[in-house]
Every structure is written in structure tokens, then in C-alpha cells.
Amino acid sequence: MPYGDATLDAADMHLHFGEWGAIPPSTRTFLAGNFPFPLGLNSEQTAEGVVTGEGILSQLDRAGVRRGLLFAVYAPRTVGVATNEQALVEMAVDPERLLALGSLRVDSWARDRDLQLDALRSMLDEPGVVGIKLAHAHMHFRMDDPDYFGIYDVADEYGVPVYVHTGRSPFPGTAQEAPYTEAQFLEEAITAYPDVPFILGHLGHDFEPDFTEPLDVVLELAQRHENVWLEPSALSDDADFRLPYAMDRMRQDGLVDRIIWGSDGPQSPGFVDRYVDATVEAMLASDYSVDEAQAVLAGNFDRAFLP
Amino acid sequence: MRSRLPSARLARRARLAHALLTQRARLAHALLTRHARLAHALLALTCLSSLAGCVNGDAVYYVVDLEIDVSVDADGPITLTAHHATQGEGLLEHPLGPFDEAVFEDDALISWQIAVPQHEGEGLIVYGWQDRDGDGVLCAPGVDDEPAGLTVVEAYPAHAIAIELVLDANCRGPEALVP
Amino acid sequence: MEALFAGLVLGLALAAPVQAEPVQAEPVQAAEAAQVGEPPALAKGELASLDVLGGGSDPGAWAVGVRAGWPWMAIRAQVGLRGGVTPLLELDTALFRRWQPSLGISGRLLDHPRGRLSVEVLLGWQIQTGDLAQRGPSGAVRLRLLGIVGRANPWLAVGGRHTLLFDRTTTITADATTVDWSVRHRWSPSIAGGVVIGITKHIGLDLGLDWHFVDVGSTAVSLPGIHLGVQFGGGR
Numbered sequence: 096m097p098y099g100d101a102t103l104d105a106a107d108m109h110l111h112f113g114e115w116g117a118i119p120p121s122t123r124t125f126l127a128g129n130f131p132f133p134l135g136l137n138s139e140q141t142a143e144g145v146v147t148g149e150g151i152l153s154q155l156d157r158a159g160v161r162r163g164l165l166f167a168v169y170a171p172r173t174v175g176v177a178t179n180e181q182a183l184v185e186m187a188v189d190p191e192r193l194l195a196l197g198s199l200r201v202d203s204w205a206r207d208r209d210l211q212l213d214a215l216r217s218m219l220d221e222p223g224v225v226g227i228k229l230a231h232a233h234m235h236f237r238m239d240d241p242d243y244f245g246i247y248d249v250a251d252e253y254g255v256p257v258y259v260h261t262g263r264s265p266f267p268g269t270a271q272e273a274p275y276t277e278a279q280f281l282e283e284a285i286t287a288y289p290d291v292p293f294i295l296g297h298l299g300h301d302f303e304p305d306f307t308e309p310l311d312v313v314l315e316l317a318q319r320h321e322n323v324w325l326e327p328s329a330l331s332d333d334a335d336f337r338l339p340y341a342m343d344r345m346r347q348d349g350l351v352d353r354i355i356w357g358s359d360g361p362q363s364p365g366f367v368d369r370y371v372d373a374t375v376e377a378m379l380a381s382d383y384s385v386d387e388a389q390a391v392l393a394g395n396f397d398r399a400f401l402p
Numbered sequence: 403m404r405s406r407l408p409s410a411r412l413a414r415r416a417r418l419a420h421a422l423l424t425q426r427a428r429l430a431h432a433l434l435t436r437h438a439r440l441a442h443a444l445l446a447l448t449c450l451s452s453l454a455g456c457v458n459g460d461a462v463y464y465v466v467d468l469e470i471d472v473s474v475d476a477d478g479p480i481t482l483t484a485h486h487a488t489q490g491e492g493l494l495e496h497p498l499g500p501f502d503e504a505v506f507e508d509d510a511l512i513s514w515q516i517a518v519p520q521h522e523g524e525g526l527i528v529y530g531w532q533d534r535d536g537d538g539v540l541c542a543p544g545v546d547d548e549p550a551g552l553t554v555v556e557a558y559p560a561h562a563i564a565i566e567l568v569l570d571a572n573c574r575g576p577e578a579l580v581p
Numbered sequence: 582m583e584a585l586f587a588g589l590v591l592g593l594a595l596a597a598p599v600q601a602e603p604v605q606a607e608p609v610q611a612a613e614a615a616q617v618g619e620p621p622a623l624a625k626g627e628l629a630s631l632d633v634l635g636g637g638s639d640p641g642a643w644a645v646g647v648r649a650g651w652p653w654m655a656i657r658a659q660v661g662l663r664g665g666v667t668p669l670l671e672l673d674t675a676l677f678r679r680w681q682p683s684l685g686i687s688g689r690l691l692d693h694p695r696g697r698l699s700v701e702v703l704l705g706w707q708i709q710t711g712d713l714a715q716r717g718p719s720g721a722v723r724l725r726l727l728g729i730v731g732r733a734n735p736w737l738a739v740g741g742r743h744t745l746l747f748d749r750t751t752t753i754t755a756d757a758t759t760v761d762w763s764v765r766h767r768w769s770p771s772i773a774g775g776v777v778i779g780i781t782k783h784i785g786l787d788l789g790l791d792w793h794f795v796d797v798g799s800t801a802v803s804l805p806g807i808h809l810g811v812q813f814g815g816g817r
Binding site: 456458464517520561 | 718752
């Protein structure tokens with residue numbers, strides 16, 4: 096990964112795998128409609144060439160990224176299900192380069208809480224599984240509901256980070272209310288578990304043209320709490336504003352040592368490549384030093400997930 | 403390369419081209435007018451006779467008039483959300499799935515007509531919460547006294563149903579209250 | 582694009598004699614044929630391949646075109662009747678997931694030894710399967726422009742397809758069940774162009790680029806395509 100005159104190592108902490116049939120019909124229609132015609136006519140074929148372990152590795156190779164983190168997902172109301180078991184299968188394609196975050200079902204929590212937490216523990220026992228992935232807006236549970244803090248007990252028990260999707264999402268069925276999307280609702284959990292790293296994904300991006308307010312909230316949390324980390328994935332926009340603005344703000348606020356780069360790929364062929372290029376460009380524009388850029392692209396990933 | 407035509411010859415060709423276009427247009431119009439009624443009838447017949455092949459979205463709604471007896475200690479508008487009890491199949495099956503929402507003034511007895519989409523899920527659940535500070539959000543950092551509650555509508559399906567809804571669980575979303 | 586098309590049409594209309602002057606046309610056509618050394622059939626545009634790509638067939642002449650490519654494939658059959666009307670039957674498909682069978686008529690608006698302008702009106706159906714399934718009555722209007730300049734001839738087709746998608750809503754109340762219908766409209770303009778080679782009077786080949794802007798406003802982006810076509814016919 097070139098950065099000025101230097102060559103940097105890079106890791107992508109946010110990658111999705113899955114099966115087309117494990118996505119709800121409304122989301123499949125939404126995704127297929129966003130594929131260029133005629134690729135949406137054969138949407139299953141179009142998608143499944145990309146969202147396998149092999150497909151993801153080829154995207155990483157194309158982008159010059161050495162390592163990737165696969166996300167298990169349990170969001171049957173919105174983006175679908177990509178199981179812990181399937182994550183292990185995809186990771187096995189190249190265990191040197193692919194790691195995973197485990198997840199759990201929360202949709203029948205009153206009945207299945209202990210069962211799901213035990214399943215999460217089993218996943219974290221597997222080699223290469225380095226943390227927990229949550230998305231309150233997709234999984235439909237409040238960020239401030241202490242009934243779900245047992246998940247953070249498990250994270251604390253295993254000494255692993257928790258990645259949390261923050262901000263809204265365009266997928267059908269996503270919860271849009273503040274307690275499911277806005278990062279300030281996480282502060283109770285962040286405070287209650289000071290030894291658990293909370294990685295705030297998408298930096299609170301709310302799909303509004305003005306990104307400043309949700310970003311302010313996330314950066315203030317990071318400044319108040321040492322266990323808050325920052326992941327700037329899926330911030331591309333036509334105006335080319337959000338990603339450069341976020342990278343600049345984080346450097347200005349002295350938070351470079353807690354930025355872990357991720358793409359939210361693979362999405363489509365070449366997406367990871369384009370997003371890492373856009374991130375490098377944003378860092379160059381904000382005068383990130385070589386050491387700072389290396390920290391963002393891989394160093395902080397190693398500190399958080401491979402201590 | 404051809405030399406430029408004299409202007410008179412050019413003008414005559416333009417008039418001939420116009421006449422030809424007009425003649426063809428008149429022929430097309432006559433053809434269409436003569437057969438317009440037949441074409442219209444054929445189209446209608448084709449669509450009617452293969453009606454199943456015409457239908458894209460096929461939504462079915464079951465209308466329910468709810469009488470909701472709300473029990474709550476304090477004041478403030480009440481937001482009600484109607485959910486399916488379950489949605490999806492197999493790996494994607496899950497409880498809840500909102501399809502309608504309304505805000506009511508602080509009344510003990512609420513009448514609410516809902517149209518339950520039959521094509522999206524099964525069963526009926528009503529969730530409600532009281533907005534005591536008027537910010538449109540159930541609880542927030544520093545606000546932890548807004549109550550919520552949920553009722554599984556066992557009598558569904560029926561077109562007129564009376565239920566009780568007790569709002570006594572502060573700051574709980576529907577996912578935390580579903581049995 | 583529209584200005585270019587209009588300019589080409591105007592140039593065709595003004596640059597040379599039209600068929601309404603047969604006495605003057607024959608010596609011009611013979612002279613031109615002699616000038617380029619082509620068979621008389623080609624000089625008169627009497628090729629099946631030119632009928633398929635340029636539109637319209639002479640009375641009694643028939644032509645069939647088969648086109649294979651990505652993503653569009655098509656088959657087309659037409660026969661010329663008296664009065665300058667050419668009924669045609671067309672079936673096109675994108676990746677065998679979007680099907681558009683149509684019946685229509687074609688007619689020449691301008692006919693000249695050096696080019697042809699025709700219009701086609703088609704009515705039929707659209708069936709699309711998969712995650713973007715839709716179906717409904719569909720119609721298209723298309724203009725075809727053909728230049729007859731030699732063995733290899735340029736062609737251009739510009740058109741638009743309109744499709745109606747009907748939705749049904751059933752509402753069940755205590756008193757009655759009512760059914761309401763609503764309709765959505767999909768518009769897909771298209772442009773295609775290429776070169777057609779009349780090998781003989783009865784057989785030809787064409788190579789073309791196709792760009793269908795499918796379901797404008799509903800589909801994000803449409804990718805252009807390419808095809809190779811074979812035409813054959815007779816009746817002359």
C-alpha cells in the first residue's frame with residue numbers, strides 16, 4: 096500500500112460475507128435495484144462471487160491489503176444472517192489473512208439470553224475470532240438497555256473488543272430511532288466496561304448531508320473515554336466530503352492512535368481498492384505522517400485485535 | 403464530392419420531402435383511427451384474461467378497530483406501534499415487525515383503526531410508550547422515567563378487539579418486552 | 582443525440598431525389614450503381630439485412646433477424662404488405678431474465694437508394710424474473726435510420742419502451758372486501774447502432790452496440806451492450 100514514498104501494511108477491519116438466500120426479500124430487492132443493469136437480474140450470482148472467503152481475498156489482493164476481518168451478523172429483520180459457523184468456514188480459506196468477529200441473536204432475548212451468550216463464548220473460543228460485532232439498528236435492541244449488557248460481560252471475560260455500528264442505515268427494516276443509532280446512548284455501557292474497547296463503526300454517520308453533529312458526538316466520546324476506538328468505514332459521498340472531513344477532524348483531535356481502518360466491503364468488485372485509495376488520499380490531504388498513516392491502516396488493528 | 407444544388411431545386415426537394423412525410427402521416431393516422439377501437443378492446447381483453455400475469459404488488463390488508471385501555475401513572479402523549487407477532491421464515495424468522503404507528507393524546511381509552519398487512523407477517527402485538535418530556539424519543543441520557551408496555555393481541559384476527567395496555571416498564575423497547 | 586439524429590434525417594431528405602420522382606430517380610440510381618460497381622439489388626437497397634436494420638419491407642418480401650450478444654438477445658421477423666406497412670414480430674431478452682415479446686408494424690418514412698428512415702410501433706408484454714420481478718403490458722416506439730453507402734452500411738435505432746405495472750390491494754373489513762388497482766409506469770429509452778453487411782440479397786450480418794436505459798428512475802445505472810446479428814430473408 097503506497098503512501099507517498101513509503102509502502103505501508105494494511106488491514107481491513109470491516110468485511111462482510113454471506114449467502115444471498117439468508118437476506119430478507121425486501122433487502123434483496125433493495126440491493127438488486129442498486130446493482131447496475133443487467134447485474135441485478137442475476138443478483139444472487141452477482142453477489143455470491145464477491146462475498147465468499149475467496150472473493151474477499153481477491154478484493155484484498157487487488158487493494159494491497161494484507162489482512163481482513165469478517166463480520167458474523169444476526170439481523171433477520173434487516174440485512175440478514177451470516178452465521179458464526181459460516182464465518183469459521185470462510186476464515187479457513189486463509190487463516191493467516193482472515194480473522195473474524197462473532198455475533199449472536201438478540202431477537203428472543205427474554206427466552207434465549209443465556210443460550211445466545213453461551214454460543215457467543217463458544218465462538219470466541221475458536222482461533223482467529225478476535226472480538227464481537229453488534230449493530231443495534233439492524234438487530235433492533237437499544238444501546239442503553241442494561242438487559243443486554245451481558246454481551247459486554249462476555250467481551251470483558253475474553254478481553255476482546257466490541258465493534259458497534261453507529262448511525263443510521265439505508266437498509267429496509269432498520270431502526271432509525273435515536274436509542275438504536277446515536278452513539279451517546281452507548282455511553283452508559285462504555286462507562287460501565289472501561290476495560291472493553293468499543294469500536295464505533297461509521298463514526299455515527301446518519302446519511303444527512305451535514306455530517307458534523309453525529310461526528311462531534313463520537314469524537315467527544317472518544318476524548319472522554321480511553322476505551323473508545325474509531326472506525327471510518329462507508330463514508331464515501333458524491334461531494335467527497337465525509338471521509339476527508341472525518342480523517343482531518345480525528346487528527347486535529349489527537350485521536351490517530353485509536354483509528355482502525357475498515358471499508359465495509361466487499362460490496363462490489365474494486366470497492367475495497369477504491370475505499371483504501373480514498374482513505375490514503377484523505378490522510379495525505381490532512382498531513383498524516385507515515386507513522387500515523389501506518390497506525391491507521393494496520394498498527395492500531397494489531398494493537399486492538401492482536402495484542 | 404457533389405457540387406451545391408441550385409436553390410430552386412433544393413426548395414422543390416424540400417417540398418417533395420414534406421409532401422411525402424405528410425402523406426405517410428395521413429396514412430398512419432387513418433390506419434390507427436380505423437383500428438383504434440379494435441386495438442383498445444384487444445388490450446383490455448388481453449389484460450383481463452390474463453389478470454394473474456398482470457399483478458405485481460399484491461397486498462392484502464385486514465382492518466381491525468382496536469379499543470385500547472391504557473394504564474399509566476403520569477401525563478404525556480402516548481405513541482402506539484402495531485407489530486406483527488412474527489415475520490420471516492427459517493433462519494430469517496423473528497418476532498416483531500412494525501407496520502403502523504400513531505401518537506395519541508393522554509387518553510385512558512384509545513380508539514385506533516389499523517390495517518394489518520397479511521402478506522408481511524402473522525399475529526398482532528401492540529407496543530406503546532409515553533413521551534413525558536415531549537422530545538419524541540423514549541428516554542435518553544439523563545431521562546429514565548418514560549414508561550413503555552406491550553400487549554400480545556390474542557383475539558386477533560377479529561375486526562373489533564378490546565385490549566389492555568399497561569405502561570410500567572421504563573425505557574424498554576418492544577424487543578425487550580416481547581415474551 | 583437528438584440534434585444529430587434530426588440533422589441526419591434532414592440531410593437525407595434534402596440531399597438527393599426522393600422516390601416520388603421515379604423518372605428522374607432511375608438514371609441517378611443506375612449512375613450511382615455504375616460508379617460504385619455494386620450489384621443492382623444492393624444499389625436499390627433490396628437486401629433482407631437492410632430491411633431488418635433499416636425497417637420496412639417491400640410488398641411480398643420477408644426477413645428474419647437473430648441477434649446474440651450481452652446482455653440483449655433478440656429475434657425478429659417481418660413481412661412487407663401492400664400500402665407500405667410491414668407487420669413484425671419481435672422477442673428480445675436480457676440474460677434470459679427480462680423478456681419482451683411484441684407485435685408491431687413498421688413503415689418507411691423516407692426511402693432512398695442511399696438511406697432509409699422508418700418508424701416502428703410495437704405492443705406486447707414484459708416479464709422480468711428474479712429479485713426484481715415485474716410483469717405487465719409493454720409498448721415501444723422506435724425510429725430506424727439506415728445509410729446505404731456500400732457493402733457495409735451504418736444503422737441507428739432510437740426508441741423508448743413504456744411498461745405498465747399493475748398492483749392489487751385487497752382490504753378486508755367487517756362489512757366488505759374491496760379490491761383496488763393501481764398502476765406504475767416504467768420507461769426505458771434506448772439507442773443502438775452499428776454496421777450491417779449485406780452478404781447477398783438473402784443473408785447479412787450486423788455488429789452493433791446497444792444501450793438500453795432500463796426503467797429510468799428505478800434502476801441505478803444501465804450498462805451498454807454489444808451484439809452480433811444474422812439476417813436472412815426472401816420473397817423478392
